[in-house]
Amino acid sequence: MLSKKQHLVYAIVGALVVLSTIALVLSLVQIEDVTLPPTVKYGMVFDAGSSHTSLFVYEWDSDKENDTGVVSQTLSCDVQGHGISSYANDPLKAGDSLRECLDKALKVVPAAKQRDVPAYLGATAGMRLLREQNGSAADQILTEVAKTMQEYPVAFKGARILTGEEEGAYGWITINYLLESFTKYSPKAHTWLRPEAANIFGALDLGGASTQISFMPEGSEINWNETSKLTLYGYNYSIYTQSYLCYGQNEMLKRLAKELIAESSSSMRVAHPCYPKGYNETISLSSFCTSPCTNRSDPRLTLSDRNVTLEGRGNASQCLAAVKKLFNFSACGQRQDCSFDGFYQPPLRGQFTAFSAFYYNFNFLNLTEGQSLATVRETIEHFCTRSWEDLSSSYPEENPERLPKYCANANYILTLLLDAYKFNETSWNNIYFQMKTGSADAGWTLGYMLNLTNMIPAEAPAHFKGHVPSLWVAAIAFIILTFALGFVALLLLLWM
Structure with missing residues (x-):
């Protein structure tokens, strides 16, 4: 019959065998990390x-x-x-x-x-x-x-x-992000990838007080000091961006009105070639003092509180000629790397997206479907000849303050894109007018x-920590088991 000591020894040996076996099994079972969805x-x-x-x-x-x-x-x-x-x-x-x-x-x-x-x-x-x-x-x-x-x-x-340069650069980022030029999701790979042949677009933005052009230039003679460097999705980009204050459409309209009034020898009634026939607008000369774009002194004009009535003439060619006078193209001389007012601009490259007022004006004229430059010119010229009575009855839901300005805005866009930014008959087809x-x-x-x-540190995904399967864990379990059994065997020999 076994003694109490022998029972105790056998019990200890049994417990050690069971525990060692459990440790061995757990060490060989693979439990993967569980990653929680990102917040x-x-x-x-x-x-x-x-x-x-x-x-x-x-x-x-x-x-x-x-x-x-x-x-x-x-x-x-x-x-x-x-x-x-x-x-x-x-x-x-x-x-x-x-x-x-x-x-x-x-x-x-x-x-x-x-x-x-x-x-x-x-x-x-x-x-x-x-x-x-x-x-x-x-x-x-x-x-x-x-x-x-x-x-x-x-x-x-x-x-x-x-x-203005920040506004232009961020607009460029927006356009290329929306068009998936930087990164695109691959359902097959279940991850975001950079397109192999990334098509980087330029950005054309026209606001109320300024306009911006931004694109990636190319060529050995580029003045890289005039470019900005950006890092997005792990890649570096160098872009040219230029902003023109006072060349937004609202400020342009004010400058145009002031120029027409100044040329008329301060008459009380002034012909406006861009406004439709039958449309009149009365403005106070003192309103020109409210903006730095129009409050500059002009020897032809004395700003005062008197009112002047602008009378629409609906003449497309005269409207275009009047708009062109708002730009100083002679400041560039014979330089090809110059837009207007003496500002540097490298040669245009690639496709462009024109948004904001570029889009809104051309969308109203139904010119956002890739029409040729000849069609665009013909459409604008025809629109400018329509009378105020015709326009107001044809577009009853359009804002009556905005409706008479589309002729001037459209001719301004043509001048800005063709004469200033230097698009031509061929590259015109590279401009896409869209807002969304x-x-x-x-x-x-x-x-x-x-x-x-880019400035917010990436948040580490949360994990449920599991056991990492590896041979060394199994080895430790075996070592523990061996020592335990050897120690118990030694006790048996001494006690029995």
């Missing part, structure tokens, strides 16, 4: 333009693609009223104007994430002009805007005035957000 991040950007303000809300997964978030547009909201620069005499209203869109934005962002949402306001040419004319008023508007945004449960990052790709708007805000995500 969704949000960001919001106000585009405070010269004529209006819009809010865009974006979202992207926290695990980024080559250090740049894959961003999609969640919401766009147009702020009621004019641009924030119009509140120079009442800055408080600039901040209050944003509230309705901010309230809408918080409805699409989960409450738990709102305080982590980076929120920005970028002001463009309208505020650049106001800063030139009244710096303190511009600063006060930005202060009031910031106060309003800081009242909301978001991570307010600042309200500032963008340079998918559900996202063209413009600088998406590019700004994409560039912003």
Whole structure:
């Protein structure tokens, strides 16, 4: 009969055998790491333009693609009223104007994430002009805007005035992102890949107070000091971008009116070749003092409070000639690497997307379907000859303040693209007029957000930590088992 010591020894040996076997089995079982889905991040950007303000809300997964978030547009909201620069005499209203869109934005962002949402306001040419004319008023508007945004449960990052070059570069980023020039999702590979033959587009932006052209130049004689360097999705890009203040369509119309009045020897009634026959507009000369683009002294014109009536003539050729006088093409001399006003521009390269006012004007004229330059010219010329009575009855739903301006705007676009930027009969076919790709708007805000995500560290995916299968774990288990059994065997020999 076994003694108590022998029972104890056998029990210990049995327990060790069982435990060692369990350790051995566990070491050989493969348990993979379980990766949790990436969290969704949000960001919001106000585009405070010269004529209006819009809010865009974006979202992207926290695990980024080559250090740049894959961003999609969640919401766009147009702020009621004019641009924030119009509140120079009442800055408080600039901040209050944003509230309705901010309230809408918080409805699409989960409450738990709102305080982590980076929120920005970028002001463009309208505020650049106001800063030139009244710096303190511009600063006060930005202060009031910031106060309003800081009242909301978001991570307010600042309200500032963008340079024209930043506006152009971010617009270029937006266009190429939307057209999948930087990265494209491969369902087969289940990942984002850079297109093998990436087709990089140029960007043409026309706002109310400025216009921008941006593209990737090519050639050995390029002045690379005039380019900007960007890094997106792990690749470097060098782009040329130029912004022209006072060459947005609203400022152009003011400058055109002033030029026509000055040429008429300050008459009380002035013929306007771009306005339709039968349309009259009365303006005060003092209105030219409200913008740095038109308040410059002109010996032919004395700015005062008197009113002048502009009478439409509906003459396409005279309209085009009048618009061309707004550019200083002689400043370039015989240089081919020059656009106008003496500004450097390398040779055009590749295809371009024209958005904002480029698109809106040509879309109204049904010229966004790739029509030839000859067709575009013919359509514009015919439109300019239509009377105000004809236009107002044909387009009853069109804004009556905008309708008489399409002739001038269209001829301005032709001059800007052909004479200034140097597109021709052949390269005209490389321009695509569009405002949306998918559900996202063209413009600088998406590019700004994409560039912003380059500065946000990639968030490491959360894991459930499992056992890592390896031979050394099995070896340790065997060693433990061997020593344990040897030790027990030694005890048996001593006790029995």
